[in-house]
Amino acid sequence: MSAKLFLIGVGPGDPQLLTLRAAKILKDARFVAFLRKPGTTSMALGIAKDHLQPGIALSPMDVPMQVAPQAAQNAYDLAATKISALLDQEKSVTYLCEGDPFFYGSAMYLFHRLSPAYEIEVVPGISSLGAASAAIPRPLVSRAQHLKVLSATMPEQEFEDELLTAQSVVVMKTGRHFLRIKNVLIKSGLAQNALIVEHASGAEQAVTPLLEYKGDCLPYFATILSFKGNGSPEKRGLE
Amino acid sequence: MSAKLFLIGVGPGDPQLLTLRAAKILKDARFVAFLRKPGTTSMALGIAKDHLQPGIALSPMDVPMQVAPQAAQNAYDLAATKISALLDQEKSVTYLCEGDPFFYGSAMYLFHRLSPAYEIEVVPGISSLGAASAAIPRPLVSRAQHLKVLSATMPEQEFEDELLTAQSVVVMKTGRHFLRIKNVLIKSGLAQNALIVEHASGAEQAVTPLLEYKGDCLPYFATILSFKGNGSPEKRGLE
Numbered sequence: 001m002s003a004k005l006f007l008i009g010v011g012p013g014d015p016q017l018l019t020l021r022a023a024k025i026l027k028d029a030r031f032v033a034f035l036r037k038p039g040t041t042s043m044a045l046g047i048a049k050d051h052l053q054p055g056i057a058l059s060p061m062d063v064p065m066q067v068a069p070q071a072a073q074n075a076y077d078l079a080a081t082k083i084s085a086l087l088d089q090e091k092s093v094t095y096l097c098e099g100d101p102f103f104y105g106s107a108m109y110l111f112h113r114l115s116p117a118y119e120i121e122v123v124p125g126i127s128s129l130g131a132a133s134a135a136i137p138r139p140l141v142s143r144a145q146h147l148k149v150l151s152a153t154m155p156e157q158e159f160e161d162e163l164l165t166a167q168s169v170v171v172m173k174t175g176r177h178f179l180r181i182k183n184v185l186i187k188s189g190l191a192q193n194a195l196i197v198e199h200a201s202g203a204e205q206a207v208t209p210l211l212e213y214k215g216d217c218l219p220y221f222a223t224i225l226s227f228k229g230n231g232s233p234e235k236r237g238l239e
Numbered sequence: 240m241s242a243k244l245f246l247i248g249v250g251p252g253d254p255q256l257l258t259l260r261a262a263k264i265l266k267d268a269r270f271v272a273f274l275r276k277p278g279t280t281s282m283a284l285g286i287a288k289d290h291l292q293p294g295i296a297l298s299p300m301d302v303p304m305q306v307a308p309q310a311a312q313n314a315y316d317l318a319a320t321k322i323s324a325l326l327d328q329e330k331s332v333t334y335l336c337e338g339d340p341f342f343y344g345s346a347m348y349l350f351h352r353l354s355p356a357y358e359i360e361v362v363p364g365i366s367s368l369g370a371a372s373a374a375i376p377r378p379l380v381s382r383a384q385h386l387k388v389l390s391a392t393m394p395e396q397e398f399e400d401e402l403l404t405a406q407s408v409v410v411m412k413t414g415r416h417f418l419r420i421k422n423v424l425i426k427s428g429l430a431q432n433a434l435i436v437e438h439a440s441g442a443e444q445a446v447t448p449l450l451e452y453k454g455d456c457l458p459y460f461a462t463i464l465s466f467k468g469n470g471s472p473e474k475r476g477l478e
Binding site: 009011012014015016017018019020021023064100101102103104105108111112113119122124125126127128129131133134136138139140141142143144145146147148149150151153154155157161162165173176201 | 362
């Protein structure tokens with residue numbers, strides 16, 4: 001049996017939201033890799049750690065964020081090189097990814113680099129969408145409605161245009177763009193119903209109406225959810 | 240300790256994609272409810288069954304689909320009445336929901352009816368989004384991109400308008416609307432890259448390019464994924 005790369009979603013924060021499949025892979029893992037912002041600890045490792053055997057090899061990948069994109073790409077190149085060296089020695093590698101690997105996850109950079117040459121199993125994880133809507137708690141999307149997941153880093157005019165026809169909207173990657181995004185949501189009539197969910201499902205989970213949020217940026221693990229109209233059950237077709 | 244209603248997402252099909260939290264709740268469950276199209280078996284029950292104790296009470300809710308919406312609403316009313324009777328007797332109830340409870344899930348009808356009066360825990364599940372993108376396998380959305388999740392049952396003009404600016408798009412609830420949706424995707428230039436994922440993560444999982452799909456309707460558990468452009472790594476910013 002040849003070596004395999006496991007790209008596993010460890011979910012949004014609560015270790016109980018790991019899947020059975022992920023827990024099994026973690027139990028068998030001997031080489032575990034994860035991304036880390038230099039100088040910080042890995043949330044994904046924190047979620048997974050109780051399922052790992054003692055004494056296994058841990059490989060943090062230091063990926064500089066919010067600097068030149070090329071620096072991050074170089075870090076992924078280096079990580080891919082290290083992982084491929086292990087796979088070439090018939091050693092399977094488990095890469096931990098917060099949330100879901102293919103939903104804005106860092107795993108896709110490794111997948112892109114390594115999938116042509118190696119066997120890869122992608123294990124879906126609970127994304128921040130499900131965890132945030134459970135935290136509010138409020139259905140994210142129902143019946144004939146549609147959902148838009150927008151990145152705060154997209155061009156502002158496109159962002160604003162998408163809000164015009166939004167029904168349910170989730171904004172990812174807000175971070176230091178918070179005040180700008182807040183203003184766009186106000187202008188689009190979506191601020192009144194908007195909620196900020198920080199650390200969905202985690203021990204520090206907090207839900208705050210956007211208009212009451214103090215501070216001018218959001219933590220990395222935060223999403224904004226909003227719903228057009230007043231979100232009454234009649235309007236949403238739930239009765 | 241008072242009784243609680245658990246609305247649990249059991250994931251898209253593979254029983255190994257249950258969360259640890261869901262498995263724990265199933266193990267302790269004494270009253271388990273689930274939706275069923277009259278005359279069919281419940282996929283959610285099939286996913287969950289190995290975690291249930293023998294001899295527990297199972298309550299199928301027969302919900303007529305694709306008939307008058309009022310008939311479905313009446314069925315949810317009846318189910319809510321039965322569940323509230325159990326909760327009033329201090330008996331906790333576990334409701335099984337395919338995928339994620341708050342992502343087009345039937346659980347939201349019960350949540351709406353019962354949340355004002357009872358304690359409810361919503362346990363997120365792996366949705367078809369994560370399972371379908373892992374099945375392809377291809378990242379769903381990355382970097383500054385946005386994602387649209389559309390329902391085939393939305394008004395056709397709105398559907399078409401949303402495709403104009405789509406980057407990554409997932410179409411839910413296609414079913415008998417398949418030929419119409421296929422034509423709209425062709426017209427919008429999104430058919431070439433579109434893939435149909437049936438029974439994502441399940442034993443019968445199948446991935447088929449939309450333009451090669453035989454048949455004029457899709458099964459209930461199927462999603463269409465498409466990506467604007469040719470989806471090359473350069474265009475998607477993965478290298």
